Amino acid sequence: MMRRVVLILLAWAGTSPALAAGDAKNGKTVYAQCAACHALDPAKKTLGPHLKGVIGRKAGAVEGYVYSPPMRRSKVVWTSETLGAFLVDPQAVVRGTKMPFSGLATAKDRDDLIAYIALP
Numbered sequence: 001m002m003r004r005v006v007l008i009l010l011a012w013a014g015t016s017p018a019l020a021a022g023d024a025k026n027g028k029t030v031y032a033q034c035a036a037c038h039a040l041d042p043a044k045k046t047l048g049p050h051l052k053g054v055i056g057r058k059a060g061a062v063e064g065y066v067y068s069p070p071m072r073r074s075k076v077v078w079t080s081e082t083l084g085a086f087l088v089d090p091q092a093v094v095r096g097t098k099m100p101f102s103g104l105a106t107a108k109d110r111d112d113l114i115a116y117i118a119l120p
Contacts, residue, residue: 023108027116030109040117048099051117054078059094070096080118084110 031040037048042062044050049062059076060067074094076082086093087110088103104110 022111022113022115024112024115024119026109027112027114030104030113031116033104034113054083055080055114055118068094068096068098070094071098080114083114087113 034051037046039046039050040052042050042052049065049067055078057078059074059078060071071094076086076094078086082093084107090097090099090101090103104113
């Protein structure tokens with residue numbers, strides 16, 4: 001599994017522009033796909049954990065959200081790289097995660113989404 005995660009990280013990093021190049025305006029549009037389950041406002045309750053401050057946060061750490069055991073046990077810290085890999089294939093990063101998401105197809109959409117959710 002670790003080999004697969006490393007390969008996905010390398011593929012994502014190698015085909016993706018730097019985070020600074022992400023277009024947060026387009027990222028807001030891409031985020032519409034996430035908004036049904038994830039809020040940016042920590043006070044808003046949704047199916048998934050909120051994404052406010054996700055960059056730099058340990059996976060499985062939002063108080064009050066019931067994570068899958070694999071997510072709680074994971075050692076993942078969300079960076080642009082780990083989040084980018086998760087957005088390619090969540091199961092490759094945290095096998096057994098309960099996130100029912102099959103991945104964002106393009107590196108541009110992933111970069112733009114990360115740029116948007118990383119805004120203060």
